Amino acid sequence: MPWNSHWVGVADFLAMGGYASYVWISIGACALAVLIESLQLRRRHRAAARRVSQLRGEA
Amino acid sequence: MNRWLHFASPQRFYPLAGRLMPWLVVSAALLALAGLAIGLLIAPSDAQQGEGYRIIFVHVPASWMSMFIYLVMAFWAGVGLVLNTRLSSMMAQALAPTGAMFALLSLLTGALWGKPMWGAWWVWDARLTSELILLFLYLGFIALYSSIEDPSRADRASAVLALVGAVNVPIIYFSVKWWSTLHQGASVSLTRSPSMAVTMLWGMGIMVLAFWAYAIAVALARVRCIILEREARAEWVKYAVE
């Protein structure tokens, strides 16, 4: 592992000293929230843009 | 002053936000990677809590951001109310969902941290309880502006609520702290974070910057959506949409 950190190997790192589920779920939840928010925003932007071009078509 | 007002109109702000967003997204990603690398790889394990304490690298930035975003939101809402600039109110409404998300994440990671350390998913600790109430304040703000059709009334009514909320946040925090020390004594508390090694501080600091960059990027993206939705009939919008 780089920077002489005290992890022995990847498995040890993933085990997180027995707290693996808590730590990885926390980080995973943050990543998931970011993902959901980004996708939702992209969908909302596209819907708004479609509405605008629809209006442009009518005008 | 005029320079600043130059970007106050949605028409000029829309492309500016579009140009800023990619930079912010990239820097948020890089900062997050760096922060997690320091937090998970380099930072030493904690004396009492072993490796479980590493959740603070997402818990503390999330709860700090949820508080900071509420104050920024109340600021923009106040500016929108006083100067009657629609864009500021749109910015306040763009920040609210992200602030609520951070409050929710803070509660979730707080519970995930509390379970291994104190054996309970939910601890009526002063900080967690006031975080919960902060989430309710966000939900109240979002519920108010989304249930008023007329945009100008929605902006001004939600601005009043945000300002009243901002005044109440310290009062709520103080009263909850008073309440929790009264009932449970200060033995168990998330506030007394573990002794902070320098690398831990660095890790948390960088994660806060990452969350901060992310929050601005998302707020800009959402404000662009709000501009498109509210100015759909405006002339300039037709050419702004690729």
Next chain:
Amino acid sequence: MSIFSLTLRRDLLLVIREPAQGMAVLAFFVMAASLFPIGVGPESALLRRIAPGIIWVAALLAVLLGLPRLFEADFLDGTLEQMVVGPVSLGLLVLGKIVAHWLSTGVPIVLLSPLLAIQFSLDRDSLLVMVGSLLPGTLLLSLIGAIGSALTLGLRNSGVLVTVLVLPLYVPVLVFGAGALEADLAGMDAAAHLYLLVALLALALFFAPWVTAAALRIALE
């Protein structure tokens, strides 16, 4: 006569003419508080311990239930618009309405609370602290609630929306109000809680009327 007392007398006259809704709020207060012994069990030691929270939460929800009486009726028949157009200070007028709402909702709750105290087997000398905390407390709840009901005036889901807006702001009031009674029951001195409660009341008395007036102007635009 100042606009404050004019509005106060007017609203009290209206309450006397149509007491039905006022009674309903009081009935709710007593019923809600009486449900807990049924739900939790009749042993008086336990009831004594949870009495402060129950009585205070029931009073808080009763005031919340009575909030639409503040502006809803006047908004629907157009008199509120006349008041806003009128040349009088809207803040004082609103304060008159809030105090009238307190007199017709909060004070009857306080007068009824000894009835509940008996149910929860509270002894006589803690009655004083209960009344002492509920009296300023209910006025404070009306003041904060007025802001919420003005903001949600005329909205279709205003009933539930007011709750979502106002409950977080009620937390400090509940903490100090119920805390005062609890401290007294535990034999400690409740003065600190009561002072803080009255301090919050002073803050709200100063800010709430004109914030509510601003919210009314926004709602009537």
Next chain:
Amino acid sequence: MFQLNVRGLSCQRAENILFSGISFALEGGAWLHVKGRNGAGKSTLLRTLAGLVRPASGVVTFSGRLGPAVRRVLCGHQAAVKRELSAEENLRVGIPGDSPASAAQVQAALTKVGLGKAASVPARYLSEGQKRRLVLARLLLQCADLWLLDEPVNGLDSDGVELLGLFLREHLANGGAAVVTSHQPLPVAVGKSLAL
């Protein structure tokens, strides 16, 4: 001499412009008849003059002898009457802030609008027309300088309209001004008119 002047007024409702560039001046003794199709923003114009609505742009100023605040009164679509109060109580305490009128003045105003006998009848039993007349009685008692009447003829029968014309003429005679929106013609000398 009391004067209302409006310059470059424009109003918005939910992001679309209702009207713009409205300018006119109105002195005491004159009245303005506002015409326009439904939804043209006639009511919004009156509510802006009443100070309820914040205009998108433009200026509304009152100059002249009238001290700090011009006493204006707005009669909207709703007859602002409390059902629980009697006709007489409605005039005395119905709207906190009206200029305090003595019982005799109230009774006189009621008889003038033909509600003399119905003074103590709770307003819930009054017909729509009678409520409109009650609003006319209140207009007399408020002795405002600027009357802002939104479709005042609605709900009034023929001699009700006569009464309205009479009161309007008296109001203009002693130096008051009025801005009135109405589809039917009013029994008053034709004043200025503004089409939205």
